[in-house]
Amino acid sequence: MSTRSSFSRRSLLGLAGGLFGLSQTRLLSNSPAAQTAPTGDGSFSFAHLTDIHVTPKLRAPEGLRLCVQAVNALPQSxxxxxxxxxxxxxxxxxxxxxxxxxxxxxxxxMKALRLPAHHTIGNHDIGGWSHKALIGKNAPEYGKSYFAEKYGKGSTYRSFDHGGWHFIILDSVALDESSGDYYGWIDDAQLEWLKSDLARTGKQTPIIVSTHIPFVSVWGQLNADPRRGEGPKGLINNGHLVRKVLGSFNVKLVLCGHGHVSERIELSHYNKTTFIQGGAVCGMWWKGKVAGNPEGFGVVTCRQDGTFSYEYRDYGWVA
Ligand SMILES: [Zn+2]
Structure with missing residues (x-):
């Protein structure tokens, strides 16, 4: 059995909902950080907020404020x-x-957020990487530097440690110079950095990876011709090579966004890595749920034995 056929037969899938075709750091907030404390058994939680898509329009600021309130109300752990x-x-x-x-x-x-925030870059956070771009290449808003400087501690990929776990934030977006559009890709410099970061981390430490564009997704297959693959914008095009680098390390969870769906893919043979696409704070860009999937965020609990649990929470927004 080839690895690929093994993948398709043995994959376990849970899908909460979504909409086909919706492809599309440590930064401390300004307000004082809340007092956080691990639980008695050393476990801790974090909130995964993806695809926020905030804008002055569509009551989005009000929606994000409600989401931040819900995050602030999470337990002290x-x-x-x-x-x-x-x-x-x-x-x-x-x-x-x-x-x-x-x-x-x-x-x-985010000023109201009482927790530190680590940010992952998404395609929509990049200025002018489109054939329809309105931002000139010399403008300060062009490209990734605005995000990197303000939200990425000077970079679009990095890592940090918390409570015995290692967190890797990837930059999954590259520019196709011929079309002028973005596509999903981890570039060579980042791959080299990833190899050295993993080597420093070692093979025992449990790892969580955050990427905007998914490594894998079956949403398109479930909602259209199953032979249809995602386009270059839908998945990390060299994800198989990146997974090879990650493969011999203790990667428990890969979190992603991009498709606005809640999707969980577990490959029982592949180092027991779980791939979770974390819905969307904005739902369908602040216009309602995505095929029944509410506006929400994930809560991940990490335990000292290297296991985790994930829960998707509806924070009560009504578009
Ligand atoms: Zn996206």
């Missing part, structure tokens, strides 16, 4: 927020002034 990318509605196709307005909305809503 909640240590931090990990965002999954697409923090703002769009920087790919919009003018620089509107992009700044969106970031201002994000900053304003």
């Amino acid at each position: 909640t240590a931090f927020v990990l965002t999954g990318g697409d923090l703002i509605m769009d920087a790919l196709d919009e003018e620089a002034s509107y992009v700044r307005d969106q970031w201002a909305c994000f900053d304003e809503a």
Whole structure:
């Protein structure tokens, strides 16, 4: 049995809902961090907020404020927020002034967050990487530098440790110079960094990876011709090579966003890594649920024995 056929036969899948075709750091908030504490058994939790897509329009600031309130109300063992990318509605196709307005909305809503936040970059957080771009290549809002400087501690990929677990934040977005559009890709420099980061971490430490664009997703297959693959924007095109690098390490969980669906894929033979796509804070871009999947965020609990649990929470937004 080839690895690939083994994958398809033995994969376990749970799918809570979603919408076909919706492809599309440690930063401390300004407010004082809440007092967080691990539980008596040393476990801790964090909130995974992906596809926020905040904008001054569509009552989105009000929605994000409600989401932040729900995160602030999580138990004291909640240590931090990990965002999954697409923090703002769009920087790919919009003018620089509107992009700044969106970031201002994000900053304003996140001021109320009482936990530290680590941010993952998404395609919509990148200025002007589109054939329809309105941002010039010399503008400060162009490309990834705005995100890196303000939300990524100077980079779009990095790692950190918490409570005996190692967290790796990847940058899954690259530019196709010929089309002018983005696609899913982990570049060579990042792969080299990843190899050395993993070598430093060692093979025992439990690892959680955050990426915006998924390594795997079956949502398209479930909702259309099953032979249809995702396009270059839908998945990390060299994900198989990245997984090879991750494969011999203790990667428990890969969190992603991008498709606005809640999807869980477990490959029983592949180092027991679970792949979870974490729905969307904005649902269908602040216009309602995605095929029944509510606006929400994930809560991941990490235990000292290297196991975790995941729960998707509806924070009560009504579009
Ligand atoms: Zn995206």
